[in-house]
Amino acid sequence: xxxxVRAAVAQLAAGLGAGPGGQPPAEPRGAGPGRGSPxxxxxxxxxxxxxxxxxxxxxxxxxxxxxxxxxxxxxRLPWRTGYAEVINAxxxxxxxxxxxxxxxFVEQRPSPRGWxxxxxxxxxxxxxxxxxxxxxxxxxxxxxGSGAAVMASERLHLHICEQLRDLVEILQDPSPPPICLxxxxxxxxxxxxxxxxxxxxxEVPNDAVPRFHLEKAVSHESLVIGAIENAFKHMDDQIERExxxxxxxxxxxxxxxxxxxxxxxxANAGDSRAIIIRNGEIIPMSREFTPETExxxxxxxxxxxxxxxxxxxxxxxxxxxxxxxxxxxxxxxxDQNMNGWAxxxxxxxxxxxxxxxxxxxxxxMMATIGVTRGLGDHDLKVFSSNIHxxxxxxxxxxxxxxxxxxxxxxxxxxxxxxxxxxWDVTNDKEVAGVVMEVLMSYEPNDPCRYTMVAQELVxxxxxxxxxxxxxxxxxxxxxxxxxxxxxxxxGGPGNYT
Amino acid sequence: xxxxVRAAVAQLAAGLGAGPGGQPPAEPRGAGPGRGSPxxxxxxxxxxxxxxxxxxxxxxxxxxxxxxxxxxxxxRLPWRTGYAEVINAxxxxxxxxxxxxxxxFVEQRPSPRGWxxxxxxxxxxxxxxxxxxxxxxxxxxxxxGSGAAVMASERLHLHICEQLRDLVEILQDPSPPPICLxxxxxxxxxxxxxxxxxxxxxEVPNDAVPRFHLEKAVSHESLVIGAIENAFKHMDDQIERExxxxxxxxxxxxxxxxxxxxxxxxANAGDSRAIIIRNGEIIPMSREFTPETExxxxxxxxxxxxxxxxxxxxxxxxxxxxxxxxxxxxxxxxDQNMNGWAxxxxxxxxxxxxxxxxxxxxxxMMATIGVTRGLGDHDLKVFSSNIHxxxxxxxxxxxxxxxxxxxxxxxxxxxxxxxxxxWDVTNDKEVAGVVMEVLMSYEPNDPCRYTMVAQELVxxxxxxxxxxxxxxxxxxxxxxxxxxxxxxxxGGPGNYT
Numbered sequence: 001x002x003x004x005v006r007a008a009v010a011q012l013a014a015g016l017g018a019g020p021g022g023q024p025p026a027e028p029r030g031a032g033p034g035r036g037s038p039x040x041x042x043x044x045x046x047x048x049x050x051x052x053x054x055x056x057x058x059x060x061x062x063x064x065x066x067x068x069x070x071x072x073x074x075x076r077l078p079w080r081t082g083y084a085e086v087i088n089a090x091x092x093x094x095x096x097x098x099x100x101x102x103x104x105f106v107e108q109r110p111s112p113r114g115w116x117x118x119x120x121x122x123x124x125x126x127x128x129x130x131x132x133x134x135x136x137x138x139x140x141x142x143x144x145g146s147g148a149a150v151m152a153s154e155r156l157h158l159h160i161c162e163q164l165r166d167l168v169e170i171l172q173d174p175s176p177p178p179i180c181l182x183x184x185x186x187x188x189x190x191x192x193x194x195x196x197x198x199x200x201x202x203e204v205p206n207d208a209v210p211r212f213h214l215e216k217a218v219s220h221e222s223l224v225i226g227a228i229e230n231a232f233k234h235m236d237d238q239i240e241r242e243x244x245x246x247x248x249x250x251x252x253x254x255x256x257x258x259x260x261x262x263x264x265x266x267a268n269a270g271d272s273r274a275i276i277i278r279n280g281e282i283i284p285m286s287r288e289f290t291p292e293t294e295x296x297x298x299x300x301x302x303x304x305x306x307x308x309x310x311x312x313x314x315x316x317x318x319x320x321x322x323x324x325x326x327x328x329x330x331x332x333x334x335d336q337n338m339n340g341w342a343x344x345x346x347x348x349x350x351x352x353x354x355x356x357x358x359x360x361x362x363x364x365m366m367a368t369i370g371v372t373r374g375l376g377d378h379d380l381k382v383f384s385s386n387i388h389x390x391x392x393x394x395x396x397x398x399x400x401x402x403x404x405x406x407x408x409x410x411x412x413x414x415x416x417x418x419x420x421x422x423w424d425v426t427n428d429k430e431v432a433g434v435v436m437e438v439l440m441s442y443e444p445n446d447p448c449r450y451t452m453v454a455q456e457l458v459x460x461x462x463x464x465x466x467x468x469x470x471x472x473x474x475x476x477x478x479x480x481x482x483x484x485x486x487x488x489x490x491g492g493p494g495n496y497t
Numbered sequence: 498x499x500x501x502v503r504a505a506v507a508q509l510a511a512g513l514g515a516g517p518g519g520q521p522p523a524e525p526r527g528a529g530p531g532r533g534s535p536x537x538x539x540x541x542x543x544x545x546x547x548x549x550x551x552x553x554x555x556x557x558x559x560x561x562x563x564x565x566x567x568x569x570x571x572x573r574l575p576w577r578t579g580y581a582e583v584i585n586a587x588x589x590x591x592x593x594x595x596x597x598x599x600x601x602f603v604e605q606r607p608s609p610r611g612w613x614x615x616x617x618x619x620x621x622x623x624x625x626x627x628x629x630x631x632x633x634x635x636x637x638x639x640x641x642g643s644g645a646a647v648m649a650s651e652r653l654h655l656h657i658c659e660q661l662r663d664l665v666e667i668l669q670d671p672s673p674p675p676i677c678l679x680x681x682x683x684x685x686x687x688x689x690x691x692x693x694x695x696x697x698x699x700e701v702p703n704d705a706v707p708r709f710h711l712e713k714a715v716s717h718e719s720l721v722i723g724a725i726e727n728a729f730k731h732m733d734d735q736i737e738r739e740x741x742x743x744x745x746x747x748x749x750x751x752x753x754x755x756x757x758x759x760x761x762x763x764a765n766a767g768d769s770r771a772i773i774i775r776n777g778e779i780i781p782m783s784r785e786f787t788p789e790t791e792x793x794x795x796x797x798x799x800x801x802x803x804x805x806x807x808x809x810x811x812x813x814x815x816x817x818x819x820x821x822x823x824x825x826x827x828x829x830x831x832d833q834n835m836n837g838w839a840x841x842x843x844x845x846x847x848x849x850x851x852x853x854x855x856x857x858x859x860x861x862m863m864a865t866i867g868v869t870r871g872l873g874d875h876d877l878k879v880f881s882s883n884i885h886x887x888x889x890x891x892x893x894x895x896x897x898x899x900x901x902x903x904x905x906x907x908x909x910x911x912x913x914x915x916x917x918x919x920w921d922v923t924n925d926k927e928v929a930g931v932v933m934e935v936l937m938s939y940e941p942n943d944p945c946r947y948t949m950v951a952q953e954l955v956x957x958x959x960x961x962x963x964x965x966x967x968x969x970x971x972x973x974x975x976x977x978x979x980x981x982x983x984x985x986x987x988g989g990p991g992n993y994t
Contacts (some may be wrong), residue, residue, distance in 0.1 A: 225837025
C-alpha cells in the first residue's frame with residue numbers, strides 16, 4: 001500500500017468548505033503532503049506511472065503513440081490493478097486524459113462533543129485514530145486544455161475523503177444512520193433560544209429524540225452516494241475558485257470507482273464508461289451523459305430559463321437546421337416532454353439554432369460541447385457570443401453501487417474503466433472478449449495479467465499506424481483520441497495488495 | 498368488430514385543435530356518434546359492460562363488491578380480451594376507475610394538395626377511404642371525482658385518432674418519414690414572401706428538397722409515440738376547457754395500450770401498471786409516476802420556479818418534518834441533483850414543508866397528491882391555500898413499444914393492464930402466477946379464458962369479506978381501492994376477433 005494518502009487531507013480540509021449549511025469555502029490551499037504539486041496546468045502524467053523525463057517525452061509523442069503502463073519493478077497498483085494509456089493522434093498538444101489510483105485513509109474529524117463519542121471501539125485503527133480506508137481509481141478526460149483534469153486527478157479523492165470524515169462513526173455503526181445530529185458547534189450555529197434544550201448537550205445520542213411516525217429510512221449506502229455527489233460539487237467549486245490563479249481553462253469528464261466496506265461505488269459525470277465483466281457476463285456500471293441522453297433535462301431548463309439561450313437558440317429539437325424559406329411548412333420536432341416526434345408548423349422562432357443538434361459523437365449542445373456532465377468549463381461560452389454553457393452542464397455524477405460480498409468472484413472477474421477513446425471504437429462485448437482472452441493466457445497469480453489486459457485494450461483501440469493512419473485489425477479507423485484504461489480485479493480485497 | 502368507431506372522429510376533429518403551430522382549439526363539441534353522451538360527470542360504467550340499470554346498481558354496491566365482466570352472450574371484446582372490475586370498499590361513493598376498449602378507424606385527413614397525393618394505393622380500405630385501424634384498451638383511475646376519468650375514457654382514443662390522421666400515408670410508406678412537409682394551407686399560414694418558391698406547390702414530394710448533410714433519421718415508431726404523447730396533451734387541454742361546463746373536478750391516471758401495425762404502444766401517465774407475461778417471463782411495459790419516482794423533476798422545477806411553492810414549501814427533501822427547535826442541528830437532506838443523502842445544518846427556510854414527503858403509497862407532493870402524471874386536476878390546490886398543484890403534474894405519458902412480430906406468441910402470452918388497486922396488494926410475479934394457473938385450466942380456444950383470468954386477478958386482490966374487513970388468502974388486508982384489469986392475449990391479431 002505504497003500509495004496511501006493518510007492524514008494528508010487534514011491539512012486540506014480547512015480549504016474545502018463544510019458542505020451545505022456549513023462555512024463558506026475558505027481560500028484554496030495546496031495539496032497535502034505525499035504528492036508533488038505540479039506547476040499550474042503543466043503537462044504531466046499520472047504520478048503512479050513514475051515516468052522519467054525521457055519516458056515523459058516519449059509518452060507525449062503523437063507519432064509513436066507508445067502505450068504507457070506502470071513498469072515492472074516499480075510500484076505496483078493496489079490489487080494488482082492494470083492500467084494503460086496512450087496519447088491522441090494529434091488532436092491536442094498533450095494527452096488530456098488523467099488518472100489517479102490511491103488508497104485513502106479517512107480519519108474521523110475531531111469533534112468537541114461527537115454524538116457517538118461515548119461509544120466503544122468501532123474503527124479504531126492505526127494507533128487510536130478512528131477511521132477507515134477506501135480504495136480509489138479515477139479517470140479524467142479533459143477538453144479545451146488539461147488543467148481541469150490535472151487538478152481533479154490530484155484532488156477529487158481528497159474531496160471524497162473530506163465528505164466522508166463526518167460519517168466515520170455513522171458508517172461503522174450497524175444501526176440506521178441518525179436522521180438528525182445535534183448542534184454543530186464548529187459551525188457556530190447555536191440557536192440562542194435552544195441552548196437549554198436537553199438534547200443539545202451532545203452526550204445524548206440521537207435515539208433519545210422522540211421519533212416521528214413518518215420518518216424515511218436512509219441507508220448507509222445512500223450516505224456514501226451523497227458524500228461522493230457532494231465531493232464532485234466541491235471539486236467543481238474549487239476549480240471555479242482557482243481557475244484564474246492556477247490557469248485552469250477547459251473542463252473534464254470524471255469517472256471514479258470507490259471501494260469502501262465491501263461495495264464498489266462507481267461515479268460517472270461525462271462520457272467515460274465502466275463495466276463489470278463477471279463470469280463472462282457484462283454488467284454496465286455507468287451511462288454516458290451527452291446532449292442526446294440528457295436532452296430532456298437540458299430542454300426543460302431552457303424552457304424554464306429562456307434567457308440562458310441568449311435569443312440565439314430554441315429549446316425545441318429539430319432533425320436538421322431549418323432554412324428561412326421553409327417558414328410555414330411543417331417540420332418534425334421534439335419538445336422537452338416528448339420522446340416521440342411530431343410535425344409542427346415552422347414559425348419565426350424555430351429558425352434559431354436548436355439547443356441540441358447532431359447525432360451520436362457529433363451531437364452538440366449549443367453547437368459547442370458534446371458532454372453534459374463533468375468538472376470545470378466555468379468560462380466556456382458559445383463561439384463568438386456571451387452565452388454561457390455552464391448553467392446547462394451538471395457536475396453531479398450518477399453513482400452506481402456493486403456489492404462485492406454478494407458474489408464469489410474469481411480472478412477473471414474485473415471492473416473496466418475507460419475514457420471515450422476506448423469506447424468510441426470498441427463495444428462492451430469486444431472489451432469483454434479481449435479481457436477473457438488475455439486473462440486466459442496468464443496464470444491467475446501473475447501480477448502483470450491485469451496490466452496486460454489494459455495494454456491490449458489500449459492497443460486494440462488505437463490500432464496500428466499504416467499509410468492511411470491508425471487502423472484497427474478490421475482496417476477501420478482506430479481511435480485518434482487519448483485512451484486510458486483501468487482493469488481492476490474484483491477478487492482484489494484480501495487477495496492481493 | 499362491433500365496437501368500431503369509424504369516421505366518428507371527423508365530426509369531433511374541429512373541436513380538438515390542430516397541434517403545435519396549428520389553429521387554436523375551437524369550442525368543444527359533444528362526442529361523435531356511436532357512443533352515448535352521459536350526463537355530465539354522472540356515474541357510469543364502461544359501455545362495453547352493457548349493464549342493465551339493476552346491474553349498474555349492483556356494481557355500485559360497496560358492501561357486496563361484486564366483480565363485473567362482460568357477460569356471456571353479449572358483445573365480446575376484440576381478441577377475446579378479458580376484463581374485470583370491482584368497486585372500492587367505501588373510500589369514494591362510486592367506482593372512480595373507468596375503462597375503454599375500441600377498434601378505431603383512422604381516416605386520412607382530406608387535403609387539398611397532399612404531399613403524397615400522387616402516389617398509388619397504400620391503405621385504401623373500406624370503399625376507397627384511405628386509412629388504417631388501431632386497437633385500443635385503456636384504464637383511467639380517477640381521484641377527487643369521476644368526471645375526468647369518464648371524459649378521458651370517452652375521448653382519449655379519439656384524440657389519438659386525430660393525431661394519427663395526418664400520418665396515414667406516412668406510416669404506410671416504408672421509406673423514412675419526411676423531415677419537412679410542404680405548406681399547410683388549411684392552417685392559413687402561407688408566408689407571403691414564399692408563395693413563389695417552387696417546392697411550395699405541393700405536387701413535389703419532400704424528396705425533391707435537397708437534404709442536409711446533418712439530418713437525423715426519425716422512425717415511423719417515433720411518430721406514433723409523438724402522436725400518442727400529443728393526444729394525451731390535447732385530452733388534458735380538453736378537460737381544462739370543459740371542466741366548468743361539464744363539471745369535471747379531479748383528475749385521473751391514464752394507461753392505454755394501442756395496437757397498430759404489428760406493435761403495441763403502451764402509454765402510461767400515473768400509477769397504473771402494464772406487464773407482459775410471455776412464456777412465463779415478465780416484461781414490464783410501464784413504470785409508475787409518483788412523487789418518489791419523479792422527485793428530481795419536481796425538485797428541479799421548484800428550484801427554478803420557487804414562486805410555485807408559495808412560500809409554504811421547500812424544494813429540499815428531508816426524511817421527516819423538522820421541528821423549529823431543531824434549527825442549527827444537522828439533518829439528512831436530498832437536493833434535486835442528488836440520489837444519495839447528506840447532512841446539512843438546518844436553517845430557517847428548511848422549516849417549510851418539504852415538496853416531497855412520505856414513503857411508498859403515502860408519498861405526497863405538496864402534502865396533497867400521490868401521483869405526478871395524469872389528466873385533469875386543473876383546479877387542484879394545496880389545502881386551504883392558493884397554491885396550484887397542476888404546474889408540477891405532467892399529462893405526458895411514457896410510451897413503451899413491444900413489437901409483436903419479433904416473437905411467435907402462444908395463447909398463454911398476455912398483456913395485463915391494471916389500476917393501482919390491483920398492484921397495491923399483488924406483485925408482478927403473483928399476477929404472472931395467477932395468469933398461468935387460470936389459463937392452464939381452460940382450453941386455448943375457450944373464448945372466456947381471458948375473462949376468467951381478469952376476474953381471478955380482481956377477486957384475489959379484493960379478497961373475501963370477513964369480520965375484519967376484506968382479507969386475502971394469506972389473511973392480509975385486501976385492496977379497498979377500485980380495481981380494474983384488462984387481460985389481452987398477444988396471440989390476438991389474426992387469431993381472434
